[in-house]
Amino acid sequence: MLENPRSPRVRAVAKLSKRSARVETGLFLLEGPQAVREALRYVPGAIVELYATPTAWERHADIRQLVAEHEVPFDYVTEDVLDAMADTVTPQGLIAVARQTPTAVKDIFAASPRLIAICEEVRDPGNLGTIIRAADAAGADAVVLTGRTVDPYNPKVVRSTTGSLFHLPISVGGDLADVVSRAHAAGLQVLAADVGGGDLLSARADNTLVKPTAWLFGNEARGLEADARGLADQALKLPIYGQAESLNLATAASVCLYESAFAQRAEH
Structure with missing residues (x-):
């Protein structure tokens, strides 16, 4: 002992x-x-x-x-x-x-994913851990971390994933432009979650969410920088029907991932 x-x-x-x-x-x-x-x-x-x-x-x-x-x-x-x-x-x-057992980003896209989460400059450990957990729950194929996103092996991130860290591939340290290029080459559309984007309900109605998708999530305070947002095929926002000023990043990411999961599973 x-x-x-x-x-x-x-x-x-x-x-x-x-x-x-x-x-x-x-x-x-x-x-x-x-x-x-x-x-x-x-x-x-x-x-x-x-x-x-x-x-x-x-x-x-x-x-x-x-x-x-x-x-x-x-x-x-x-x-x-x-x-x-x-x-x-x-x-x-x-x-x-x-x-640590990160997955190479090339291997993630070589596996023909249908749904992944890309986290660009996500800095809060609790948010990142919750996004990984939500991606796991929604049946996503991987989570890709780019820019200065917090280390997924930070103890607070590990605790927040409640074990999901071990359930799906996690890639770390990627360059966003390279990751988006690989996503496009693998046949995925890239949807940016952004407060200046179009209505998510419209994307649901026109079957945008049925397609293989990489959701792009940005920094908690600043969101996505203009150049990062410009790499996406489309930007979408969650409507707020009540009086809340905004949604927590991890909550918004969970809704986006599940919207795609619902649409893809209904289709297939």
């Missing part, structure tokens, strides 16, 4: 809450039973090591079974050690260290 919160091993795990350490090592943190469980189910080979308090280990029989099945390295830790490793204030007894 690891008992010293100041040991080099514990400190190395704790450093993964910082981007510099994640870039240097290619590793990231998974906290809590949900994230650990989904990683064990979908990418068990990516898990480098797993740490658990005895209480948490006894509580999660399904995780014990998956760890044994995939022969994942495991150690008991004290509550103090887990607290020192964790990014959260109240960790839930389980932490894993995993390898």
Whole structure:
């Protein structure tokens, strides 16, 4: 059992809450039973090591079974050690260290996707995590991150995805113009979600949303820059029927992705 919160091993795990350490090592943190469980189910080979308090280990029989099945390295830790490793204030007894497994953007478009999300300059970890989760729920084929979008392996992003990070391909660090070009070459239209765009209901009525689509989402505060918006085939906005000033980015993205999912599934 690891008992010293100041040991080099514990400190190395704790450093993964910082981007510099994640870039240097290619590793990231998974906290809590949900994230650990989904990683064990979908990418068990990516898990480098797993740490658990005895209480948490006894509580999660399904995780014990998956760890044994995939022969994942495991150690008991004290509550103090887990607290020192964790990014959260109240960790839930389980932490894993995993390898980052991004997908090359060329491989995403080579797979003939019908629905993807492109995130350009999305900076809030909670928003990005929720968009990844919504894309997963809507049956999207991938999420592509461009520009200075927040690191998908940021602990807050990982928690916000509630495991969806491991369910669909995620591409990072792409150039938006290159990604849009690849989307067009793969037969996808690119629709920008933008407050200055046309009415989403009209696009629904004329069957625009039935086509294979890459939705383009911009920064929370500024939206899409003019040059980024100009790369899209069309810009669309969600109507606001009440008195709300605007919609949260992740909420708007969820609606857009589901509108396309509904239209495509009704057609096919």
